Amino acid sequence: MQQTKELPDCPVETTLMLIGDKWKVLILRDLLPGTKRFGELKKSIGSVSQKVLTAQLRDMEAKGLVNRQVYAEVPPRVEYSLTDLGKSLKPILDAMWTWGEGYKAQNG
Numbered sequence: 239m240q241q242t243k244e245l246p247d248c249p250v251e252t253t254l255m256l257i258g259d260k261w262k263v264l265i266l267r268d269l270l271p272g273t274k275r276f277g278e279l280k281k282s283i284g285s286v287s288q289k290v291l292t293a294q295l296r297d298m299e300a301k302g303l304v305n306r307q308v309y310a311e312v313p314p315r316v317e318y319s320l321t322d323l324g325k326s327l328k329p330i331l332d333a334m335w336t337w338g339e340g341y342k343a344q345n346g
Contacts, residue, residue: 256301257327261286261294263334266320266327269304273319298324 245252257263261283268274268282280291295318298304303324309315 253330256303257330259294261290262298263331265291265294265298265304266324267331269318269320269324270328270331273307273317275315275317279318303327 246255257266264283264286265279268279274282276291276295279295280286280288283291286294295304295306299306302321305319305321307317307319309317
């Protein structure tokens with residue numbers, strides 16, 4: 239895992255630094271059930287551009303949240319999965335899901 243700068247003092251800020259982007263949270267959501275190829279991720283997330291998705295995946299890989307596996311095939315096959323560290327974010331995403339459901343029930 240690559241450490242480019244010191245981590246913030248506040249643990250909430252540290253978590254936000256790692257997953258505080260809309261796309262990263264959606265990538266986590268879509269990789270929690272298991273491994274996906276780039277095209278599958280792009281399709282499941284929806285409106286994200288290829289450039290942005292690539293950048294987010296690279297950043298998450300550098301921070302130790304995502305594994306990138308390249309297979310020596312023609313054309314090359316690339317699969318993404320969560321590391322154990324990435325999987326450890328599941329309770330946070332579950333809490334966001336539950337909170338979002340409650341909000342939608344009251345305001346939707």
